[in-house]
Amino acid sequence: MTHEIKIKMLTVALTGNPNSGKTTIFNKLANARESVGNYPRVTIAPRERVIEHRGRQIMLVDLPGIYSLSARTPEEQAGRDYIHFKRPDVVINILDSGNLDRSLFLTTQLIEMGCPRIHALNMFDEARRKGISIDTPALVSMLGGPVIETVATTGEGLERLLDAALEIANPATPPHPSVSVGYDTHLEAAIERVRTQITELHPQEMSAQQSRWLAIKLLEGDDEILTREGEHKELIEQVGTERATFKQHHDESCELAFAAGRYGFIHGLLMEARTVSAEIPDEALLHTKVDDLLLHRWLGLPILLGLMWVMFETTFTLGAYPTDIIKSGVDALSGLLGGILPDSMIKDLLLNGVLAGVGGTIVFLPNVVILFFFLALFSETGYIARGAFLLDRLMHLFGLHGKALIPLIMGYGCNAPAIMATRTIEGRRSRIITSLVTPFMCCSARLPVMMLFAGAFFSAHAGSMVFAMYLLSIVTALGSAILFSKTVLRSMPEPFVMELPPYRLPSIRAVLFHMWENAAGFLQKVGSVILVGSIVIWFLQEFPREIAFSQDYEAALTELSAQPASDERTVTEERLTAERDREKLEKSYLGRIGMAVAPVFEPMGFGWKDTVAILTGVVAKEAVVASYAVLYAQSKESEGLMSAISGAMNPAQAFAFMVFALLYLPCLATIGAIRREAGSWKWVGFSVAYSLGLAWSLALIIVNLGRVLL
Amino acid sequence: MQNSQMEALTLADLGPGQSGCVVKVADDALGHNLAAMGLVRGATVSLNRTAPMGNPRIYAIKGYQLSLRNEDARKVLLRLS
Ligand SMILES: Nc1nc2c(ncn2[C@@H]2O[C@H](COP(=O)(O)OP(=O)(O)OP(=O)(O)O)[C@@H](O)[C@H]2O)c(=O)[nH]1
Ligand SMILES: [Mg+2]
Numbered sequence: 001m002t003h004e005i006k007i008k009m010l011t012v013a014l015t016g017n018p019n020s021g022k023t024t025i026f027n028k029l030a031n032a033r034e035s036v037g038n039y040p041r042v043t044i045a046p047r048e049r050v051i052e053h054r055g056r057q058i059m060l061v062d063l064p065g066i067y068s069l070s071a072r073t074p075e076e077q078a079g080r081d082y083i084h085f086k087r088p089d090v091v092i093n094i095l096d097s098g099n100l101d102r103s104l105f106l107t108t109q110l111i112e113m114g115c116p117r118i119h120a121l122n123m124f125d126e127a128r129r130k131g132i133s134i135d136t137p138a139l140v141s142m143l144g145g146p147v148i149e150t151v152a153t154t155g156e157g158l159e160r161l162l163d164a165a166l167e168i169a170n171p172a173t174p175p176h177p178s179v180s181v182g183y184d185t186h187l188e189a190a191i192e193r194v195r196t197q198i199t200e201l202h203p204q205e206m207s208a209q210q211s212r213w214l215a216i217k218l219l220e221g222d223d224e225i226l227t228r229e230g231e232h233k234e235l236i237e238q239v240g241t242e243r244a245t246f247k248q249h250h251d252e253s254c255e256l257a258f259a260a261g262r263y264g265f266i267h268g269l270l271m272e273a274r275t276v277s278a279e280i281p282d283e284a285l286l287h288t289k290v291d292d293l294l295l296h297r298w299l300g301l302p303i304l305l306g307l308m309w310v311m312f313e314t315t316f317t318l319g320a321y322p323t324d325i326i327k328s329g330v331d332a333l334s335g336l337l338g339g340i341l342p343d344s345m346i347k348d349l350l351l352n353g354v355l356a357g358v359g360g361t362i363v364f365l366p367n368v369v370i371l372f373f374f375l376a377l378f379s380e381t382g383y384i385a386r387g388a389f390l391l392d393r394l395m396h397l398f399g400l401h402g403k404a405l406i407p408l409i410m411g412y413g414c415n416a417p418a419i420m421a422t423r424t425i426e427g428r429r430s431r432i433i434t435s436l437v438t439p440f441m442c443c444s445a446r447l448p449v450m451m452l453f454a455g456a457f458f459s460a461h462a463g464s465m466v467f468a469m470y471l472l473s474i475v476t477a478l479g480s481a482i483l484f485s486k487t488v489l490r491s492m493p494e495p496f497v498m499e500l501p502p503y504r505l506p507s508i509r510a511v512l513f514h515m516w517e518n519a520a521g522f523l524q525k526v527g528s529v530i531l532v533g534s535i536v537i538w539f540l541q542e543f544p545r546e547i548a549f550s551q552d553y554e555a556a557l558t559e560l561s562a563q564p565a566s567d568e569r570t571v572t573e574e575r576l577t578a579e580r581d582r583e584k585l586e587k588s589y590l591g592r593i594g595m596a597v598a599p600v601f602e603p604m605g606f607g608w609k610d611t612v613a614i615l616t617g618v619v620a621k622e623a624v625v626a627s628y629a630v631l632y633a634q635s636k637e638s639e640g641l642m643s644a645i646s647g648a649m650n651p652a653q654a655f656a657f658m659v660f661a662l663l664y665l666p667c668l669a670t671i672g673a674i675r676r677e678a679g680s681w682k683w684v685g686f687s688v689a690y691s692l693g694l695a696w697s698l699a700l701i702i703v704n705l706g707r708v709l710l
Numbered sequence: 711m712q713n714s715q716m717e718a719l720t721l722a723d724l725g726p727g728q729s730g731c732v733v734k735v736a737d738d739a740l741g742h743n744l745a746a747m748g749l750v751r752g753a754t755v756s757l758n759r760t761a762p763m764g765n766p767r768i769y770a771i772k773g774y775q776l777s778l779r780n781e782d783a784r785k786v787l788l789r790l791s
Contacts, residue, residue, distance in 0.1 A: 256737060260750040396779075
């Protein structure tokens with residue numbers, strides 16, 4: 001036997017209700033950066049990380065939150081199956097101390113399972129402020145395991161959690177006396193009868209605790225456990241009869257009777273272990289007042305709209321200042337390099353390829369960071385869940401679930417994780433609809449495109465123009481959702497059961513951290529996809545070197561220069577040079593690719609340069625701007641990208657291009673996410689075809705309307 | 711008539727400022743979810759807020775706020791308290 005096997009790695013899983021602080025604890029203990037937010041169901045898949053504590057290796061697992069061990073959505077099942085079937089060595093049960101009644105429901109099930117457990121009274125700071133005092137030592141014996149007061153946000157008590165985990169995993173530690181949740185006499189009698197049968201079928205295999213747990217699970221009708229016991233026909237039959245008779249006699253199913261019994265146990269327990277001061281704390285009063293305003297029947301929705309407008313307007317206007325600084329930095333660098341480097345292809349590549357593409361994209365970093373600041377603020381304060389509440393009816397009209405609001409808003413940041421967040425939606429069809437419409441949300445990668453065009457063509461109303469694109473993106477998403485739900489994906493209405501999180505003041509650290517994370521992500525993309533993309537585009541437009549021109553420009557130019565200087569000569573010279581450059585570009589590889597596809601966009605009057613930009617955007621949406629930057633880098637008259645492109649289209653075309661760029665295709669990462677969540681390439685194909693078709697038709701309509709109206 | 715109306719009182723019928731005591735929850739997947747979240751026989755609930763179009767609504771239950779659509783709230787039978 002090798003050394004590693006002897007000291008087995010300890011698996012410690014964090015479980016608890018949604019929004020109880022599991023991921024915050026996980027991040028602190030494992031030095032990880034998983035997403036946290038003040039609304040239920042942020043974590044949607046288990047996350048594992050190996051840490052070391054007092055010389056011992058521990059595999060720490062963060063799980064999706066669950067209210068009960070008989071859960072149904074895919075993400076809840078992942079959270080439950082880990083506890084049920086993987087059987088971690090220690091379970092850390094995270095409780096919201098300010099909300100113990102409901103938190104303890106899951107705890108009663110953990111107690112019955114008999115898993116080695118530690119209870120964390122998390123958010124103890126909030127409980128204190130609410131005037132709740134908890135008799136922690138009393139809870140230890142009532143819950144059968146160490147109970148530790150923690151504040152995840154400050155790290156208070158977290159080390160002790162791990163100490164306790166090591167201690168109860170140590171075989172030398174005497175086990176906690178087992179506790180059991182008692183039910184009323186009828187249920188207890190039924191449990192006892194089923195248990196007797198189980199012990200007959202599995203003689204000596206199970207402890208009293210295990211057989212009681214199995215009996216309860218079977219009586220509760222847990223499908224998975226029933227299938228596992230499928231081979232014992234008599235047992236299944238007996239359980240069936242027990243459940244039927246119970247329901248007949250008590251006018252209530254076993255499931256509901258157990259739930260009531262659990263809450264009865266919790267009530268008794270809290271009567272002893274908790275006292276709540278009668279005085280309502282100021283903070284609670286304040287939160288009610290804030291809700292009176294934000295959830296107001298008439299003002300709620302206008303306020304929501306107003307807040308979104310503020311978010312986009314600030315993103316645009318406030319972002320302009322740092323953008324200018326970055327821009328002058330890029331220009332200075334470009335000037336400097338232009339001065340010191342000898343004329344060569346390398347210089348051209350560096351200045352007109354790399355620096356133009358990367359520099360042209362990086363100037364939008366401040367806007368992206370500001371956008372993420374607002375998104376972090378909304379999700380950390382608890383406003384996003386309130387948005388879901390305010391908009392549920394509206395979403396419902398569009399065939400979407402209120403819970404779909406969260407993926408949609410996350411989509412303003414980045415579509416790919418937003419599509420993963422659709423896992424919290426119960427029905428498969430609703431889930432697919434949401435993942436198909438989320439890509440219409442104007443993600444932060446499309447922001448630079450919108451800003452470039454808004455700035456170039458609509459500079460007087462640039463902020464409102466960007467806001468309009470955001471509105472259009474949500475209107476398209478909702479409109480498509482209603483279409484899908486009425487045609488290809490007829491879905492059943494689904495329940496909307498959502499816990500409203502309390503307002504929480506986001507810590508400055510958490511918000512800054514979130515901004516930094518996303519800024520780093522953006523920079524990383526600029527340093528990879530955008531950098532490589534810019535170089536590729538530069539090469540494609542510079543090659544082939546030898547081009548068969550339609551006329552001998554050089555000869556014509558030389559001839560001209562022999563003539564005496566005159567205004568006429570200068571004009572002709574300029575015209576010839578421009579024609580030569582244009583022809584060279586058009587006959588380059590890039591030009592040929594662009595020209596080959598350009599007929600598709602002919603009806604809108606987009607040129608081949610626009611076509612190239614559109615094509616590169618499929619890889620990553622930021623690439624659209626980078627392409628323009630490289631394509632226009634050489635044009636002499638350019639005062640900057642914005643003024644360079646502003647001559648290329650009329651306002652209607654520019655608007656049509658913005659709409660097209662907004663809707664046309666999910667990027668590669670998003671396509672991957674759709675494939676995963678919708679479960680087949682069929683839906684990916686559908687999504688691509690639908691969005692291309694829609695974007696193309698809308699752009700065409702806009703251009704033609706523009707012709708009529710302008 | 712009076713009597714049958716009393717019996718048919720559901721969570722969705724709860725008026726502003728009223729509170730009630732849960733009598734029965736529907737025996738289906740949704741009912742079981744609601745039960746796990748605290749809407750069990752004997753629990754006290756009150757209406758906290760109503761969304762712009764009258765639906766969904768927010769209830770106070772077991773010391774926290776739960777939002778439910780009216781069609782789902784009909785699955786919970788109440789006695790006024
Ligand atoms: N005041 C206070 N806030 C906390 C504490 N622990 C977590 N929070 C906040 O509670 C919210 C939820 O935290 P998460 O860590 O995302 O909760 P979770 O249990 O992982 O939630 P799900 O992934 O949705 O199941 C966040 O806004 C945290 O900042 C705490 O001890 N005190
Ligand atoms: Mg989490």
